[in-house]
Amino acid sequence: MSDGPTYGFDTLQIHAGARPDPATGARQTPIYQTTAYVFRDADHAAALFNLQEVGYIYSRLTNPTVAVLQERIATLEGGVGAVCCSSGHAAQIMALFPLMGPGRNVVASTRLYGGTVTQFSQSIKRFGWSAKFVDTDDLEAVKAAIDDDTRAIFCESIANPGGYVTDIRALADLADAAGIPLIVDNTSATPYLCRPIEQGATLVVHSTTKYLTGNGTVTGGAIVDSGRFDWSANDKFPSLSEAEPAYHGLKFHETFGPLAFTFHGIAVGLRDLGMTMNPQGAHYTLMGIETLSLRMQRHVENAEKIxxxxxxxxxxxxxxxxxxxxSPYHDRVKAQYPKGAGALFTFAVKGGYDACVKLVNALEIFSHVANLGDTRSLIIHSASTTHRQLTPEQQQAAGAGPNVVRVSIGIEDADDLIADLDQALAKASA
Incomplete structure (x- = not known):
């Protein structure tokens, strides 16, 4: 779309980043199912590889279908650029990759998806990184956890599984004072309900697998760059502020300014980590985003009723x-999430673990799956599945105790969903 008018969300979710295909006039973004792209000549190839010109080299790095999705997500989030990758977990590693180094740490919320807790508490140790888990509602505890080796604060806008909402502005202030970025996982809220960059976040990550795609068909991830962080303000982020040997001493922040993180994510992150999103997956997600606002309205309406x-x-x-x-978060929702608190939450079943298992097994409309954000209503017993690897204490901190089930409310008829829960609860409590 051309510069000029400021378009509304519903318009941007359909048009941002997309133009009729110049070769055919195709209105829908084509799936560019290709691995490589022909260079005009040797000089053109050299300029692309030297990052002196923007274009397409190889689909591990860039692809026209994926590029449209990147621009659309960045536009909806209010960022300057985005990098799409193979999954939400890939997006988290990609977000940390330019920031961290051996001995460095990230301060992370205790209220995170169980897979993220495992990734941060176990897997990142293999890079020499570590995580400090803190209740992000306790701002003094967050402040106390930040030390000279801390390189980011990480939280979820609407936490999975409990649906708790985060005071992003307060965490952003702490991050700013420490000279480090705030990374917000906005998967559960989507930019329709929450735009973390407007509240001070530096980076936003998504599992595009969830609400953005909305139909349970493909996995994907995205990192959105606010373009507002000064990577050269101190010596904490040498990958972005200092000379990059692989590009003959190029300094990403000096060269690309607000787009430094985005260019690094493609030119180094995707180049070396290879967490590439495939173009067909990008196409599915683009089609899903076209109805994002409509779906989120119905998700929230159903969730409130249920x-x-x-x-x-x-x-x-x-x-x-x-x-x-x-809810103790109700006032925060009204102030910071005025369009609603999403459609993800938990509830505790009387009868504990066994009753939860009976409930899950008795449901007919709800699908028992390890996913969320689908048009279909989904349920899972987190303590025995997604959060199974965590200690009992970690499960409780994350809101995934043994007596709790997580629901992702879909866009079906709310009365049908209530009837399904009613009959299943009757069997679970019999």
Whole structure:
């Protein structure tokens, strides 16, 4: 889309980054299913490899279909650029890769997806990195956890599995004071409900597998760069501020300014880590984003109705949905998430672990899967699946205790979903 008018979200989710195909006039973005691209001549090839010209070299790095998706997600999030990759987990590593080094740490929320907790507490140790897990509602604890080796703060806007909402602005202030970036996983909220960059985040990551695609067909990830962080303000981020040997001493921040992180993600991250998104996956996600606002409105509407019904049910101990008036996060939702608290939350079933298993097995419309953000309503018992690798203490901190199930409310008829939960709860409590 051309510069000029400021378009609304519903327009941008369909048009941002996309133009009719110049070769055929195709209105929908084509799937450029190719590994390589012909150079005009030797000088053109050299300029591309030297990062002196922007273009397509090899699909591990860049692809026209993926490029449209990158521009669309960046536009919806209010960033200057984005890098798409193979999964949400890949996006997290890609986000940390230019920032970290042996002996460095990231301060991370205790309320994270179980796979992220495992990635941060176990897998990143193999790079010589570490994570400090802190309750991000305790700002003093966050501040105390930051030390000279801390290179980022990491949180989720709406936490998986409990649906807790984060005070992004408060964490951004702490990150700014420490001279480090705030990274926000915005998967559960999407840019329709929350735009972390507007609240001070430096980087936003997504599992595009979830709400952005919305149909449970492909995996993918994205890192969005706000373009606002001064990578040269101190010596903490040499990958971005100092000479890069692989590009004859080029300094990414000096050369690319606000787009330094984005260019590094492609020219170094994708080049060396190879966590590439395939063009067909990008195409599915582009089609999903076209209806994002419509789906999120229905997701939230259904979630509010179902959470209210569950809260009143005697077979349920508690519901964690932040959109409920009884939630301790309700005022934060109204102030920072005015379009709603998403559609992901947990509820505790009286009868504990065994009752949760019976409930999951008895449901007919809800699908028992390890995913969220689908048009279909989904359920999982986190303690025995996605958070199984965690200690009991970590499970409780993440909101995934043995008596809890996580639901991702879809866009079906809410009354049908309530009826399904009702019959399953009856069997679980029998």
């Amino acid at each position: 959470a209210a019904w569950l809260e009143k049910d005697d077979r349920v101990d508690y519901v964690t949905y932040a959109g409920l008036p009884s």
